[in-house]
Amino acid sequence: MHRQTVRYDVADGILTLTLSRLEHLKAFTVQMADDLAAAFHQATEDADVAAYALAHRFVDGKSQVATALTRQMLYRKGALPSPLEAHRVDSLAMFYSSQGDGKEGVAAFREKRPPKFTGQVPADLPPLELWN
Template sequence: MNEGTQAIDRVYAGLDWKLDDGILTVTIDRPECLNAIDTRTMNELTHVFARAHRDDAVRVVIVTGRGRAFCAGGDLRPGEATFDAVDQGRADSAADHVETGGPLAMSVFTNHKPFIAAINGPAVGIGLTLTLPMDLRIAVPGAKLAMSFVRRGIVPDACATWFLPRLVGAGTALDWAVSGRTFRSEEAHRAGLVDELCPAEELLERANERAREYLAAAPVAIAATRALVWRMAGAPHPLDAYAVEAPMIFELGARSDAREGVRAFLDKRPPRFTQRVSADMPSNYPWWDRAEALRPEGSLPPFA
């Protein structure tokens, strides 16, 4: 490990990361508290995801937890004033307050890279909501999940009231969010929130298998398609999607990745895509309000 990488590692007190052949594995590394996350760790997650967004060496992101939990939610050890932003010195008024779960969710939602949650144990509160903008959720059987916010006297965070109904429907979202009850990964699988159930000893291997499926696709096409699926879910008319897709297909169809994709198919070999999301996104991307563009503070060194 070079000196620059060591310096980067020291920034992330609550995380560990490994980049291997385009697959970035981010591990929430606070096993002493079942990976419950405080404000610093939440900001670290947002920052590392922003780095992945900008780094062409990263093709897919896997998120998991150290030890027997994925993430037990917010760290409640500060006591009864845990959620009091004024008491905790995080803000003087509602106008000053930035709820850190929102930027974390947006750092996944607006990302150019697909995300896989490898849920290795309990995922509660923010531990569950941070997975909602991700592309796949693979969980161990029997994992305890909960939208526990109402049982702590607050509402869901991390834009969960937008994401959850889109994934499981309003009825199931209301059941889980309004009751705050604990449910198992099997129920989440039946509802469509969890995509696969996988034994703990095979979880990361399976997550990497799914990640390699993304490696076989064109990075620019993945980034654009990911945004289209999420954004068009709320479009009022199918032609809204067509209005964005048609010029994208026209532009991308004339580029090297499209030619390589067809050539590789005809040659019966894996494609070798060369376009980069950092430089080669379609000219009509993003087509939404550019003010939403990911703007993390601080420098973002590449993964070494």
């Protein structure tokens, strides 16, 4: 695939994207954003890019809501001075997720079948006050 401003190289399962607008000191442009989006899309379908294959092993068959909650906890609460606040947020997240996809996860486990999670992001995420 031809991109004007981004070079796409894969070696040993590692994708390297290089911004190639040297004449403009690599200033970011709309074309570069389009080229990066195309490169990211290509990487998701490229069997030689190991990170996407590994990432899919972590999220395929998992609750979208639980994955989003975990990401938000890492991003928003990862640098708290005390683990007590992180525990509070984690407990509230467990409570909210147990009302939807959590029930399906437990039922699937008990019935020894793959879960069918239906929760959607952002519609089924807990209220924002969880993060305050």
